[in-house]
Amino acid sequence: MKLVFKLVFFCMILVSCNTPRTTFDYDAQTNFDNYKTYQLFPDFKTDMSQLDEKRIINSIDHFTRQGGLALAEENPNLYINVYTEKFQEQSNNTLGVGVGSGGGNVGVGVSGGIPLGGPKDYVRFIIDFIDVEKDALVWKAEVEVKFNYNANPDQRQALFDKVFAKALAAYPPKK
Numbered sequence: 001m002k003l004v005f006k007l008v009f010f011c012m013i014l015v016s017c018n019t020p021r022t023t024f025d026y027d028a029q030t031n032f033d034n035y036k037t038y039q040l041f042p043d044f045k046t047d048m049s050q051l052d053e054k055r056i057i058n059s060i061d062h063f064t065r066q067g068g069l070a071l072a073e074e075n076p077n078l079y080i081n082v083y084t085e086k087f088q089e090q091s092n093n094t095l096g097v098g099v100g101s102g103g104g105n106v107g108v109g110v111s112g113g114i115p116l117g118g119p120k121d122y123v124r125f126i127i128d129f130i131d132v133e134k135d136a137l138v139w140k141a142e143v144e145v146k147f148n149y150n151a152n153p154d155q156r157q158a159l160f161d162k163v164f165a166k167a168l169a170a171y172p173p174k175k
Contacts, residue, residue, distance in 0.1 A: 020143045020144065020145040020162060020163055020166045020167075021143070021144040021145075022141060022142070022143045022144075022166050022167060022170075023141070023142045024139075024140065024141050024142075024167075024170045024173070025139075025140045025141075026138060026139040026140065026173045027136070027137070027138045027139070030131070030138045030139075032138075032139070032171075032172035032173065033172070034077065035069065035077040035078050035129075035131075035172075036068070036069065036070060036077055037069065037070050037071070037072035037075075037076045037077050037078070038064060038069045038070075038071065038072060038076050038077065038078040038079065038080050038129075039071065039072055039076040039078075039079060039080070040057065040060075040079070040080055040081070041079040041080060041081035041128075041130065042079070043081075044081060044082070046082050046083065046084045047083070047084050047086075048084055048123075051153070052156060052160070055153075055156055055157045055160045056082060056160050056164075058157070058160075059157075059160040059161050059163070059164040059165075060080060060082070060164055060168075062161070062164075063161075063164045063165055063167075063168040063169075064080070064168060064171075066168070067168050067171045067172065068172070075132075076132055077131070077132060077133075078129050078130060078131065078132060078138075079128075079129075079130040079132055080127070080128070080129055080130075081127075081128045081130065082125060082126065082127050082128075083125075083126040083128075084123050084124065084125055084126070085123070085124040085126070086121070086122070086123050086147070087121075087122050087123075087124070088119040088120060088121055088122065089119060089120050089122060120146055121146065121147045121148070121149060122144055122145065122146055122147060123144070123145060123147040124142060124143070124144045125141075125142070125143045125144075125145075125163055125167070126140070126141075126142050127140065127141045127142075127143070127164075127167050127168075128140050129171070139171060139172075139173065141167035141168070141170065141171075143163045143166060143167050145159065145162070145163055147159070
């Protein structure tokens with residue numbers, strides 16, 4: 001019985017982790033070794049609050065340095081742009097209720113599901129790396145993560161750090 005309890009507890013912890021869902025794409029013909037510097041896209045606007053946008057920029061700066069890119073004062077190799085899309089998903093958790101009766105060789109039953117919890121808020125981050133000289137998209141990441149609008153500033157920065165660490169861990173792409 002203790003083993004079952006431990007297994008259920010472990011599964012609950014695993015499911016409750018806010019692991020970002022991430023996808024990547026890039027131009028296979030591009031030599032990413034040529035990119036050393038970046039700037040934010042001139043019309044950089046994430047559709048998040050100014051405070052969250054500042055946190056996003058902090059995360060970008062931190063994790064691009066780890067990927068070998070430096071912020072350029074002028075003449076960057078790459079522009080980095082971030083779009084955000086906010087959406088909600090309904091909870092998949094339901095409570096099943098059933099009523100049945102039977103007698104003789106006949107049985108009748110009715111059941112239904114009662115949804116538990118409300119919709120969950122998510123944000124999709126779309127991160128584009130654009131070759132400045134060619135004016136062409138060369139690398140892209142999309143990250144979806146559950147978002148808590150009531151989170152405090154430290155929790156928000158930690159979430160953005162998690163998102164950009166996950167996304168920029170795949171830059172430059174390994175061929």
